[in-house]
Amino acid sequence: MKTPTAAPALTQPFPWASVCVIAFTLGVAAQPALAPTLLYERLALLRGEYWRLWTSHFVHFGSSHLFWNLAIFTVASIWSERLAPARTRLLLVASPGLIGLALFGLEPALATYGGLSGVATSMLVFLCYTQLARLAAAPATTNKNEPMASSPTSDRWFWRAVLALVLLKIGAEFALEQPLFTRFAPAGIRAVPLAHLIGVLVATIMHRNLRGFRPRFLPRHTG
Amino acid sequence: MPHVSSSRARGFQPAFFVALLGAALLLGGCLSTRGPRKTERSSSVVSYLYPDQANPLPPTSIPVLRLPLRVGIAFVPGKSDISEQQKSVLLERVAAEFKGRDYIQSIELVPTTYLRAGGGFANLNQVRALLGVDVIALVAYDQVQFTSNNLLSLSYWTIVGAYIFSGNKNDTQTLMEAAVYDIASRHLLFRAPGASRVEAGAAAAYVQQRLRTDSTAGFDAATTELITNLKLQLESFRERVKNAPSEVRIEHRPGYTGGGSLGACFASILGLLFIARVGVRHRA
Numbered sequence: 374m375k376t377p378t379a380a381p382a383l384t385q386p387f388p389w390a391s392v393c394v395i396a397f398t399l400g401v402a403a404q405p406a407l408a409p410t411l412l413y414e415r416l417a418l419l420r421g422e423y424w425r426l427w428t429s430h431f432v433h434f435g436s437s438h439l440f441w442n443l444a445i446f447t448v449a450s451i452w453s454e455r456l457a458p459a460r461t462r463l464l465l466v467a468s469p470g471l472i473g474l475a476l477f478g479l480e481p482a483l484a485t486y487g488g489l490s491g492v493a494t495s496m497l498v499f500l501c502y503t504q505l506a507r508l509a510a511a512p513a514t515t516n517k518n519e520p521m522a523s524s525p526t527s528d529r530w531f532w533r534a535v536l537a538l539v540l541l542k543i544g545a546e547f548a549l550e551q552p553l554f555t556r557f558a559p560a561g562i563r564a565v566p567l568a569h570l571i572g573v574l575v576a577t578i579m580h581r582n583l584r585g586f587r588p589r590f591l592p593r594h595t596g
Numbered sequence: 597m598p599h600v601s602s603s604r605a606r607g608f609q610p611a612f613f614v615a616l617l618g619a620a621l622l623l624g625g626c627l628s629t630r631g632p633r634k635t636e637r638s639s640s641v642v643s644y645l646y647p648d649q650a651n652p653l654p655p656t657s658i659p660v661l662r663l664p665l666r667v668g669i670a671f672v673p674g675k676s677d678i679s680e681q682q683k684s685v686l687l688e689r690v691a692a693e694f695k696g697r698d699y700i701q702s703i704e705l706v707p708t709t710y711l712r713a714g715g716g717f718a719n720l721n722q723v724r725a726l727l728g729v730d731v732i733a734l735v736a737y738d739q740v741q742f743t744s745n746n747l748l749s750l751s752y753w754t755i756v757g758a759y760i761f762s763g764n765k766n767d768t769q770t771l772m773e774a775a776v777y778d779i780a781s782r783h784l785l786f787r788a789p790g791a792s793r794v795e796a797g798a799a800a801a802y803v804q805q806r807l808r809t810d811s812t813a814g815f816d817a818a819t820t821e822l823i824t825n826l827k828l829q830l831e832s833f834r835e836r837v838k839n840a841p842s843e844v845r846i847e848h849r850p851g852y853t854g855g856g857s858l859g860a861c862f863a864s865i866l867g868l869l870f871i872a873r874v875g876v877r878h879r880a
Contacts, residue, residue, distance in 0.1 A: 488856030
């Protein structure tokens with residue numbers, strides 16, 4: 374019987390896409406004059422300013438709004454990008470636009486929108502799926518030097534709990550018609566659970582349908 | 597040759613000086629012997645809203661506020677009014693403090709000509725229809741000015757003293773109150789007062805001018821305090837709405853502003869889950 378040799382430590386790619394998104398979000402926060410040009414404005418979209426579908430997610434309505442959205446996004450996105458870089462980068466490009474498009478089509482009363490939470494939810498859910506998939510594919514016993522060693526099977530409950538928490542939050546926000554865990558500093562701004570729901574759906578579709586997605590220019594061991 | 601000094605001496609007329617002294621005494625007496633005088637100007641929210649009702653019935657329906665709000669702000673018509681220009685300046689100061697808030701769509705300064713004395717909610721409904729406001733802040737005032745004399749007023753006997761010495765003491769006490777009503781439900785949402793006291797001395801000849809200046813200064817100072825209290829009451833009202841949603845219903849107009857937010861609580865729960873995960877892994 375062959376004794377398993379210690380596998381070389383897997384080099385995890387630098388999460389440059391996540392870092393770019395974080396830097397862009399902070400840049401927008403540092404330059405409030407940009408906000409009117411980047412926010413989701415239904416009337417402006419009808420005039421043909423389609424970039425707002427994508428850029429609105431990077432505009433925030435206050436420092437607390439920015440901080441918590443960015444905190445969750447940073448952890449989820451960087452972790453995801455290190456585990457599945459290609460799909461995470463695709464998700465980072467696709468989810469803001471798809472969420473914006475869905476809000477435009479499904480929420481005609483929404484005049485103005487901003488905030489990274491839809492994308493952050495998408496990244497968080499995608500991270501959960503990715504981790505659960507890795508755990509499902511992992512052998513029962515793992516070597517500490519193998520990549521799977523960082524996520525033992527006992528972690529399954531954690532990722533399921535995170536998924537459940539996200540879904541519970543969205544469901545409660547829809548049912549109560551008010552934000553469950555958050556209050557905006559400027560009153561008069563409503564939470565939009567639809568953005569979170571679309572984020573979950575985008576992440577689900579991305580995970581289910583693009584499991585083998587790997588652009589040719591990426592090395593084989595990534596994504 | 598006649599002596600010049602003797603001709604001057606001949607011109608001296610004691611009767612003239614007696615008459616002059618008498619006039620000074622009379623004038624001085626007029627200026628100094630009057631007791632404290634009082635001027636009052638006021639308006640009342642109750643008199644405006646419930647002119648002929650001794651026991652007005654409380655509103656029964658729950659106020660529904662549709663955000664963002666369209667707010668009107670007006671002085672309640674009073675008996676002895678201050679000038680329209682002065683009112684406008686004061687209202688603009690109040691309005692400026694509340695413009696730019698996300699839950700306020702617009703603030704309309706309602707001219708007094710739109711309100712009639714004792715107009716009540718019928719009048720407010722007309723304003724609502726005309727200007728499209730949902731909520732109105734009614735500003736009422738009560739200003740009393742007292743003028744009394746002090747020891748320096750004795751100098752008024754000399755006539756010149758009435759122009760030089762501040763023998764009058766003016767005391768101007770101003771109370772302003774803003775009562776914010778939801779017009780549709782007739783509910784008083786919240787109220788805030790502002791008060792001031794201005795004391796100044798003036799010479800008899802300038803008493804009226806000084807009183808006008810004090811009146812303006814009194815309104816200015818009371819408005820400053822009113823704005824401060826109004827901000828506090830607004831925050832308190834917001835907390836009340838959050839904690840007791842049955843008192844006031846908040847709705848959003850079509851075309852609302854939405855934000856995607858996960859919030860501190862959600863992040864904290866995630867953090868706790870993560871700590872639990874680390875703990876479980878550590879034990880395993």
